[in-house]
Amino acid sequence: MKSIVITGSSRGIGYGLAEAFLQRDCQVTIAGRSLVSTSKALAILKAKYRHNRVYGYPCDVSVPEQVQTLWDEAAQKFGKVDIWINNAGVNHPMKSLWELPAETVQSVIETNLLGLTFCSQVAIKGMLAQGHGHIYNMEGHGSDGQTLNGMTGYGASKSAVRYLTRALVKETQGTAVKVSTLSPGIVITNLVDDQFREDPEALERIKGAFNIFGDHVETVTPWLADRILKNEKSGALIAWFTPHKAIWRFITSALNKRDLFALKNSADTYVGKFSSADAGS
Numbered sequence: 001m002k003s004i005v006i007t008g009s010s011r012g013i014g015y016g017l018a019e020a021f022l023q024r025d026c027q028v029t030i031a032g033r034s035l036v037s038t039s040k041a042l043a044i045l046k047a048k049y050r051h052n053r054v055y056g057y058p059c060d061v062s063v064p065e066q067v068q069t070l071w072d073e074a075a076q077k078f079g080k081v082d083i084w085i086n087n088a089g090v091n092h093p094m095k096s097l098w099e100l101p102a103e104t105v106q107s108v109i110e111t112n113l114l115g116l117t118f119c120s121q122v123a124i125k126g127m128l129a130q131g132h133g134h135i136y137n138m139e140g141h142g143s144d145g146q147t148l149n150g151m152t153g154y155g156a157s158k159s160a161v162r163y164l165t166r167a168l169v170k171e172t173q174g175t176a177v178k179v180s181t182l183s184p185g186i187v188i189t190n191l192v193d194d195q196f197r198e199d200p201e202a203l204e205r206i207k208g209a210f211n212i213f214g215d216h217v218e219t220v221t222p223w224l225a226d227r228i229l230k231n232e233k234s235g236a237l238i239a240w241f242t243p244h245k246a247i248w249r250f251i252t253s254a255l256n257k258r259d260l261f262a263l264k265n266s267a268d269t270y271v272g273k274f275s276s277a278d279a280g281s
Helices: 012-023 036-047 065-080 102-130 151-172 190-196 200-213 217-230 245-252 266-271
Strands: 002-005 027-029 054-056 082-084 133-138 178-183 235-240
Touching: 002 012, 002 065, 002 102, 012 027, 012 036, 012 217, 027 036, 027 065, 036 054, 054 065, 065 102, 082 102, 102 133, 102 151, 102 178, 133 151, 151 178, 190 200, 200 245, 217 235
Parallel strands: 002 027, 002 082, 027 054, 082 133, 133 178, 178 235
Antiparallel strands: none
């Protein structure tokens, strides 16, 4: 039975992964940024799955002491941490970099890059001590070097995540620790809400692309969970949305009309219960 820690898992992709792993008889520790968001997610999961396989502890990943406590709590609860998934992330409105408040840019960088760095430090030290473990870092727009107007802050943070992951793969080579990457593609979560919160008309203009190339949490996370549990290779890239899939979606889009915004999935419905202060958590 694998013991798995997922940051940013009180909603969105993180919550979907937690549920997928619980369905596969794993032990899961969830962590939202706040006690409120973590407790609500934990209550829902405990109502659906065995209480002794799911645990929750709040963690702001940009605070090293909280990250260390999260590791200690999970390791004490389940005796080990086999897999640590760095999923916590926040987005910003679709605006040019100079139009964003300094505190917004700071939040994005602190969570997406600095938080992931702190989590990696803590997880690697813990896994070296216990003699095994696999870390997965979540990629996003910008990881492949592509740029998009209005996404500079977020994209820069995710571009840095790819470098950090590659560097950690090399630094952990020859040790008991493995580091790999998750690429979920375009998933309709609270990050999309945050991105277009101040410009709903822009969302309406781009919904066509989301409906062609995007997916719901419940479609992507079980697929990711299966491949995470099967993977034994460090430096692996587990990518849901490949170029071949993108081409096929585009070719068949006229025949296969999709509306991802018509019906929220369970993870996204759960998202809506939280305020923007819990974004990405």
